[in-house]
Amino acid sequence: MNQIYDFSVDIWSVGCIFAELLGMMKESFDNFADRVPLFPGHSCEPLSPGTSGVTEEAKTKRILNDQLNVIFEVIGTPKPDDPMDFLNDKESVAYVRNFPARERAEFSDMFPGCDDKGIQLLY
Numbered sequence: 001m002n003q004i005y006d007f008s009v010d011i012w013s014v015g016c017i018f019a020e021l022l023g024m025m026k027e028s029f030d031n032f033a034d035r036v037p038l039f040p041g042h043s044c045e046p047l048s049p050g051t052s053g054v055t056e057e058a059k060t061k062r063i064l065n066d067q068l069n070v071i072f073e074v075i076g077t078p079k080p081d082d083p084m085d086f087l088n089d090k091e092s093v094a095y096v097r098n099f100p101a102r103e104r105a106e107f108s109d110m111f112p113g114c115d116d117k118g119i120q121l122l123y
Contacts (some may be wrong), residue, residue, distance in 0.1 A: 019111070019122060027113025038074065041067035069099065075105035 019038045022028065029035050077099050078084065084093045107122045108114070 015122060018118075019107075022111040022114045022118060022122075025111070025113040028111050029113075037068050039067065041070040068096065070097055072102055072103050074110075077102045 016038060023038060026032075060109055061066045078096060080097075084096065087096065107119045108116075111119065111122075
């Protein structure tokens with residue numbers, strides 16, 4: 001078994017699925033067309049396409065759509081004193097630390113049709 005895969009990956013997956021289900025509640029959106037995926041990303045480092053010969057506008061768009069950027073828009077960025085010992089590579093730590101600081105989004109605002117117990121479960 002891969003040492004970096006443990007139950008926390010499964011818990012993250014269950015949380016994402018639960019949030020997606022909350023996002024499908026008709027009480028959360030007046031118009032079904034307003035429903036969007038929780039983390040709609042298009043690329044991720046280091047698998048993102050290279051930047052050689054790419055315009056600044058394209059680079060900016062790629063960064064904004066980077067999967068970690070999209071996730072950090074929802075869960076916030078790690079705090080400076082948060083441990084990063086789960087990342088084995090110094091470049092990965094630097095990459096994560098390079099994102100602009102963001103606070104966690106309010107799940108009650110994202111899922112207004114959900115009661116307090118469901119929101120607490122997400123946290």
